[in-house]
Amino acid sequence: MRPALIRSPLRALLSGVMLAACGGAPGSEQVASEEPVGTRELAQCAGTSVSTLTILGVSSYGNEVAGSGSWAVSYPANAIHLDYYIDGVKMSSEERCNASGGLSSCTGSGDWNFSYDHTALSCGSHTFEVRAYPMVIDSAGNRIQCQTSGPRSASRSFTQSCPGASLSCSRSGDYVVCEGSGSGGTGSPYTPFWQLEASSTQSDYYLSTWSSGDWSRSYYCPPTYVYIPSETLNISFKVRDSAGAESYSVGSYGFTCQAGTYFYYDPGFGW
Missing domain, CATH: 2.60.40 (Immunoglobulin-like)
Structure with missing residues (x-):
């Protein structure tokens, strides 16, 4: 029987996407901008951290690895930057703010989803890892990726059926x-x-x-x-x-x- 996959409703394909507002259903919003992410350790990052980062599950079937989990950041952070790795190799990145009414309403917690189409992932055991940085996004869309304390990470092993x-x-x-x-x-x-x-x-x-x-x-x-x-x-x-x-x-x-x-x-x- 084909094992169940945790499929992502959104692909982590954020580069080059223009963000007007973090609209849509709560828990599924992603943030993008024409400008590179700022990594300056400014006063806005003081006291920020990733307070929660969980992996609900991850699995592989055929040519797809999929996973999901939840995240939360501490004030004044209200968004998150996520990097996804398989066996230590970065597969993709994304940013989420979980807003329902524009950038100023980013709630600072939500869910993440990951899906990656691979062509020939080797059989056997592999390690999936998500690394997260807090972000501050203001109502004008200014975005700061905070790296004052390094990323918080979570990992889980999965098996590619042989x-x-x-x-x-x-x-x-x-x-x-x-x-x-x-x-x-x-x-x-x-x-x-x-x-x-x-x-x-x-x-x-x-x-x-x-x-x-x-x-x-x-x-x-x-x-x-x-x-x-x-x-x-x-x-x-x-x-x-x-x-x-x-x-x-x-x-x-x-x-x-x-x-x-x-x-x-x-x-x-x-x-």
Whole structure:
């Protein structure tokens, strides 16, 4: 079952947006300006702080990481600057003031929402972090980002679901026949990938690139009853799920073939 996402009604795409007033529903307003955010430690910032910063939840499914939480600042601050990080890398920033009737009505508390479309977030555990600075916004729209005490931060781990791969190989006459399958992650369609490694007792070696194909493959490998001279095949398999996440590779190893199957066999090589 597709896990529930905490989806953001507003994207953190604030740069270049002109703010006329912090209007709209309380708790969802974002602040933007043509002018860069001021970071001067002026008298207006004295006593300001981020008094509350919480993460309600964060999750990842497919190509989207989403989270939400709440914030509050102490007077005379009435707005907040938020930076969002995944594994220590800043993804986006935004400013919120939670006003319902213009800049002068910024209440100094509200909710935040984060949503980020990623293309190939690696499988497994990741860390989401939000860092917050208090802001002072006056009725004229002058904005000061206060950094007198550094940011307040909150973090939470989340998991990017990983697809899984399985592989079964066995001999069938002069061939090694393999069947692969995929499961988990964000589901089908899965794309199978194969890799072949071959080596010989004459010091030959070959490793193929990963190639996509069918769910089954056959490799020519006539059996031999002597170890020297001979060749060895190792087969590896992995899948990519519908969101582009790849599984760890699984393998079937140690199939011994007659010398000369994949490499030139020189019978005068000291045997």
